[in-house]
Amino acid sequence: DTAVSQTPKYLVTQMGNDKSIKCEQNLGHDTMYWYKQDSKKFLKIMFSYNNKELIINETVPNRFSPKSPDKAHLNLHINSLELGDSAVYFCASSQDGVRTLGGQYFGPGTRLLVL
């Protein structure tokens, strides 16, 4: 069983569309994260939720909105997609709210391409 799963794995869409990426973890972790990896391979945190509560909200456009229906799920909704949103988005989870990468389990990534 995959510990952290993301859907879809690939997403190709037009500028201006609204899309969602789903993330689920079956590890029983309390904290989940969304990271964005750009073309230069930089991985930057976007959001973190602990037990459905937002604890980290880095500087990202308001078009990005995380939603956590329960502590096993953290979905990412993106409105009015722009070309610059093209990237690989990684979901991760950890047992507690670690503020570093260590101890986090990552999903396989969702490659988003905005045309």
Add this chain to the structure above:
Amino acid sequence: KNEVEQSPQNLTAQEGEFITINCSYSVGISALHWLQQHPGGGIVSLFMLSSGKKKHGRLIATINIQEKHSSLHITASHPRDSAVYICAVSNPPDSNYQLIWGAGTKLIIKP
């Protein structure tokens, strides 16, 4: 030249062999991370290092800050160690969240 370079890109070895994967970086960092990605896609953080050496089971990670170099060693390798191993550094040095990833080393351990 990439800020984080890994070698080798691909490594095939027999079960039981001692494995070394190297990582060199050219930027200032606050920490270096080793991650493991299995064929199923999931990525697991193995180590976070800012100095010295860490050991977890058969895995050993070392870092030399002066030389900007880190190594990941696997002792008594096993086919289940087959995965992609990724080196990533935290940059800029005051951030633990912005990471630069290496290209990864694909390791195959044959029984």
